[in-house]
Amino acid sequence: MRSREEQIIELTEVFYEAGFRFRDKAKPEAERHIDEAIQRGRELERAEMGRDAARFIWAANNTGCFWGIPGFGPVRDRKPEQKMTDLRAAIDAAMNGENGNG
Structure with a gap:
């Protein structure tokens, strides 16, 4: 997996080529997108952990x-x-x- 910084550099170039006039405006937008993706990943991970906990509790109560x-x-x-x-x-x-x- 690429680092956050590597992803920001690549996405900054994509935004710049897509029409952002200045790289200094494209970079904050790239950072925002990457940070949102990281946050969504963390939320999905927490949700799956909650589902695993519910599964464990169910399995403990319904063995066999x-x-x-x-x-x-x-x-x-x-x-x-x-x-x-x-x-x-x-x-x-x-x-x-x-x-x-x-």
Whole structure:
């Protein structure tokens, strides 16, 4: 991943070429865009952490019921991150079914 500064330099050039007359006006606009993107990323990360916490609480209260969820069962030759994606999807499906959303 490129650093914030590298992204600002590139975006400043894009803005300059797109019509900003002076680089000193394009750079603050580029900084604003990059900072907003960073903030959105942080907010999405916090939201996913909240969803993970809800999943964990649900799983702790509903142990042993994962095997009845379609598509969730013993899976071989899967990377750990794929297994986690499967687990999240299974818990989400079960939670939605409990809430009448699935």
